[in-house]
Amino acid sequence: MNAQPLRFLSAYWTVWQGLGSRLQQAMQGAHDLDLRTFIVLSHLQAAPVTPSQLADTLDLPRYEVARVLRRL
Structure with missing residues (x-):
């Protein structure tokens, strides 16, 4: 990978992290x-789904979905 795409990806990562x-x-x-729990709850509020459907949608x-649901 040349320097320009690498610089772009590095800058993108920095912005994303911030x-x-x-x-x-x-x-x-x-x-x-x-944030992950909030997103899962938002999807569950829209319509009841199975954990497998939720994992596929997200x-x-x-x-990971099972972990979030256990915490809730």
Whole structure:
């Protein structure tokens, strides 16, 4: 990979980390939830689904969805 795409990806990662951190702090403060849990709850609120359907919709591993649901 040449230098330009690598610089772009590095900058993108830095921005993503900064925004993600701020969003995580805001969600934790306002709702005492991490971002992933909030997203799972948002999908469950829209319509009841199975954990497998939820994992497919969110493109998450099933074990990760199971973890979130256990915490809830």
